[in-house]
Amino acid sequence: MDTYHQIEGGAIAQNRQAPPGDNLPYPNLADIPPPLPAAGPSAQAAMATQAKTGISAPAPGALAGLNLPTSAPPAPNVPGLNLPAAELPAPAAAPLPALPAAPPPPSPPVVLGFRPHSALLPAADDAPLRAFAQRYKDQTVRVVGFGEGNLALALQRAQRLANALTAAGVPASAIRITAIASGSGGFVQFVY
Numbered sequence: 001m002d003t004y005h006q007i008e009g010g011a012i013a014q015n016r017q018a019p020p021g022d023n024l025p026y027p028n029l030a031d032i033p034p035p036l037p038a039a040g041p042s043a044q045a046a047m048a049t050q051a052k053t054g055i056s057a058p059a060p061g062a063l064a065g066l067n068l069p070t071s072a073p074p075a076p077n078v079p080g081l082n083l084p085a086a087e088l089p090a091p092a093a094a095p096l097p098a099l100p101a102a103p104p105p106p107s108p109p110v111v112l113g114f115r116p117h118s119a120l121l122p123a124a125d126d127a128p129l130r131a132f133a134q135r136y137k138d139q140t141v142r143v144v145g146f147g148e149g150n151l152a153l154a155l156q157r158a159q160r161l162a163n164a165l166t167a168a169g170v171p172a173s174a175i176r177i178t179a180i181a182s183g184s185g186g187f188v189q190f191v192y
C-alpha cells in the first residue's frame with residue numbers, strides 16, 4: 001500500500017508525523033491512576049451491611065440546611081370531599097353472589113387407531129368405544145378423525161366413530177365431529 005501511495009503522489013504520499021509513543025515497546029502508563037488502597041476490615045463490614053440492607057446513610061453535610069417535616073401535612077379542605085367522621089355514611093357490605101359450580105373437566109380422550117389409509121376401525125377398538133358410549137350416552141361428545149394428510153379420510157374416520165357411538169346409544173344430536181387432515185387415528189371425548 002505504501003508503494004502505491006508513493007507512485008500515486010500528492011498530499012497522501014507526503015511523510016506524516018509519527019504518532020506519539022510509536023517507538024516504545026510498551027504503552028505509556030503515566031496516564032493510568034494508581035490502584036486505590038484496600039479498605040480496612042471495618043470499612044468492608046460497613047459496605048457489606050449497606051449492600052445487604054440497600055439503605056445508605058446520607059453523606060455528611062448533605063442534609064445541612066434542609067427542614068425535613070416531622071409529620072404528614074394536613075389534608076386539604078375541599079368542599080364535598082372531606083366530610084367529618086360523623087357525617088360519613090357507613091359502608092354497606094353487600095354479600096357476594098355465590099359462584100356457580102365449576103363444570104367438570106372433559107374426560108381423557110379415548111384414542112383409537114385405524115388401519116393405514118383406511119377408515120376401518122379394528123375390532124379391538126370396538127369395546128373401549130362401547131364402554132365410552134355407555135358412560136357418556138346423555139352427554140355431548142367430541143369426535144375427532146385424523147387423515148394422514150387427507151382431509152376426506154379424516155372426515156370418513158370421524159364419521160365412522162360417530163356412527164359407532166350412535167349405534168351404541170349416543171344420540172346423533174349430542175355428537176360434535178371434527179376432521180383434521182394431519183395426524184393419524186382418531187379419538188372420542190366427553191365435552192361439558
